[in-house]
Amino acid sequence: MTIVEPDLCVIGAGSGGLSVAAGAAQMGASVVLIEGAEMGGDCLNHGCVPSKALLAAAKAAHAMSAGAQFGVHPVAPEIDFAAAKDYVRSAIDAIAPHDSEERFTGLGVTVIRAMARFTSPREVEAGENRIRARRFVIATGSRPAAPPITGLEEAGYLTNETIFGLRDRPARLAIIGAGPIGLEMAQAHRRLGCEVTVLEAATALSREDPELSAVVVSALRAEGVEIREGATISAVDRVGNETLLRLKDGETLRADALLVATGRRAEIDDLGLEAAGVERSKTGVKVDKGLRTTNRRIYAIGDAAGGAQFTHLAAYQAGLVIRSALFRLPVQARSDMIPRATFTDPELAQVGLTETDAREKHGAALEVHRAEYGANDRALTENRTAGFSKVMIVRGRPVGASIVGAHAGDLISIWALAISKGLKIGDVAGFVAPYPTYGELAKSVASAYFAPRLFQSNLIPWVVRLLAKLG
Numbered sequence: 001m002t003i004v005e006p007d008l009c010v011i012g013a014g015s016g017g018l019s020v021a022a023g024a025a026q027m028g029a030s031v032v033l034i035e036g037a038e039m040g041g042d043c044l045n046h047g048c049v050p051s052k053a054l055l056a057a058a059k060a061a062h063a064m065s066a067g068a069q070f071g072v073h074p075v076a077p078e079i080d081f082a083a084a085k086d087y088v089r090s091a092i093d094a095i096a097p098h099d100s101e102e103r104f105t106g107l108g109v110t111v112i113r114a115m116a117r118f119t120s121p122r123e124v125e126a127g128e129n130r131i132r133a134r135r136f137v138i139a140t141g142s143r144p145a146a147p148p149i150t151g152l153e154e155a156g157y158l159t160n161e162t163i164f165g166l167r168d169r170p171a172r173l174a175i176i177g178a179g180p181i182g183l184e185m186a187q188a189h190r191r192l193g194c195e196v197t198v199l200e201a202a203t204a205l206s207r208e209d210p211e212l213s214a215v216v217v218s219a220l221r222a223e224g225v226e227i228r229e230g231a232t233i234s235a236v237d238r239v240g241n242e243t244l245l246r247l248k249d250g251e252t253l254r255a256d257a258l259l260v261a262t263g264r265r266a267e268i269d270d271l272g273l274e275a276a277g278v279e280r281s282k283t284g285v286k287v288d289k290g291l292r293t294t295n296r297r298i299y300a301i302g303d304a305a306g307g308a309q310f311t312h313l314a315a316y317q318a319g320l321v322i323r324s325a326l327f328r329l330p331v332q333a334r335s336d337m338i339p340r341a342t343f344t345d346p347e348l349a350q351v352g353l354t355e356t357d358a359r360e361k362h363g364a365a366l367e368v369h370r371a372e373y374g375a376n377d378r379a380l381t382e383n384r385t386a387g388f389s390k391v392m393i394v395r396g397r398p399v400g401a402s403i404v405g406a407h408a409g410d411l412i413s414i415w416a417l418a419i420s421k422g423l424k425i426g427d428v429a430g431f432v433a434p435y436p437t438y439g440e441l442a443k444s445v446a447s448a449y450f451a452p453r454l455f456q457s458n459l460i461p462w463v464v465r466l467l468a469k470l471g
């Protein structure tokens, strides 16, 4: 057994763990980074990167049959499904060096490739190593959580960990769950030539403002994705080459492949948390506002911490942990300025409060102002007029923004900045956006806020007339 005694021991080399390890090492700390599977974690290998690469392939296929209004004769695309998967692999390979063992070793990090487990409040074992660190960070991520449906385990199913490896196109793909994973994969596979049926127990994208979710759902339906909300699956069977999904209403749905996308569970069961004195919450490791667990030497970040599951959130939390663990500065994780985006076409993005939540919290003080893509010149030139942006404003400051439409995931950033810095809506009105861009939507919202104040006020015309009289 080799004994290592670093300043910091990070468990998990995914979005959160890599960010802590790189930042801490570059600031002069001695760091051990332990990874039991692939460097890069879920985002690189089975999550954000392959899903967005597959969506890009799907977008290229879709464009071939979507150009009639531009005078481009629609043609049925000829899709080489395996080649699309090669493209996905190439996207992973392009990013992998950034997350690689070689890069981290080069930064001075000691990388251990083994599963880690706490053996005491101050010690972790990984392979032949015993690590006694001053501080530990749990960044072990999450795994797909399948629902307890009769026959599901026996019948077998795909998850985000296996679907990107499929090289033969399933003619009929069934998907359980209409969250971000279910809908992104539904659209990607539909555009790549599969018949897709999504079975959702509740409503699609139920965390989002329903007015925005409805735009995404109707766009996917228009492309031929069948989305059934309020569906109950009573049993699943695999008979020959077919998966049979037996629905509560008596119908049986037949598919060649089944993707389960019903949420994810923190990957913390085999970590020896009890030995470390680390308690769990209902959804992951229990942490305080400063991301410390019930053992003050141990932090938890990313999906393992049981909150929202996003790469940028894990990276943000990593920065806080570095400040706290290395510099002993007090930190408080904020959630009000963490954006999220679902990368369907149209995209859906949110930061801060939704309209419903803002109304509940701020009541009559809330003003909601909108801008329609249909009134944006760039959207008009590109015939991408479906969608809108709405911003929740309280006493002149944005407290939430919701966007559905082209590039919503990019457009939400300005509102994330405004909310994180407590900017006023006047600050958004005051910047100049290039013309013609979708970025002008933010200015349109600000104009909608100021227009009644400027143009329906008696004071402004009075001042203008007075100044005119003064010559």
Ligand SMILES: Cc1cc2nc3c(=O)[nH]c(=O)nc-3n(C[C@H](O)[C@H](O)[C@H](O)COP(=O)(O)OP(=O)(O)OC[C@H]3O[C@@H](n4cnc5c(N)ncnc54)[C@H](O)[C@@H]3O)c2cc1C
Residues within 6 Å of the ligand: 011, 012, 013, 014, 015, 016, 017, 034, 035, 036, 037, 038, 039, 040, 041, 042, 043, 044, 046, 047, 048, 049, 051, 114, 115, 116, 117, 139, 140, 141, 142, 160, 181, 267, 270, 271, 301, 302, 303, 304, 308, 309, 310, 311, 312, 313, 314, 343
């Ligand atoms: C299909 C899909 C698409 C997604 N798309 C997006 C997106 O577009 N944008 C976005 O922001 N988020 C997206 N996400 C979510 C995002 O991938 C996660 O929120 C993010 O990866 C979490 O980072 P993490 O560091 O907490 O965990 P991970 O990146 O999962 O890393 C955890 C690492 O810990 C390792 N590990 C676990 N246990 C141990 C142990 N005991 N010892 C050693 N190592 C261990 C694992 O092998 C893994 O490598 C997507 C997720 C999925 C599944």
Ligand SMILES: NC(=O)c1ccc[n+]([C@@H]2O[C@H](COP(=O)([O-])OP(=O)(O)OC[C@H]3O[C@@H](n4cnc5c(N)ncnc54)[C@H](O)[C@@H]3O)[C@@H](O)[C@H]2O)c1
Residues within 6 Å of the ligand: 147, 149, 176, 177, 178, 179, 180, 181, 182, 184, 199, 200, 201, 202, 203, 204, 205, 206, 231, 232, 233, 261, 262, 263, 264, 308, 309, 310, 340, 341, 342, 343
């Ligand atoms: N673009 C992104 O940022 C992105 C993309 C993909 C995933 N993610 C992250 O990954 C996490 C997991 O995504 P997800 O889509 O798997 O989970 P989710 O929790 O967002 O959605 C799961 C859906 O499955 C439904 N469901 C659960 N059990 C069911 C059953 N038995 N039958 C039918 N429907 C059922 C739920 O009602 C829910 O709508 C999300 O929290 C998200 O943060 C992010």
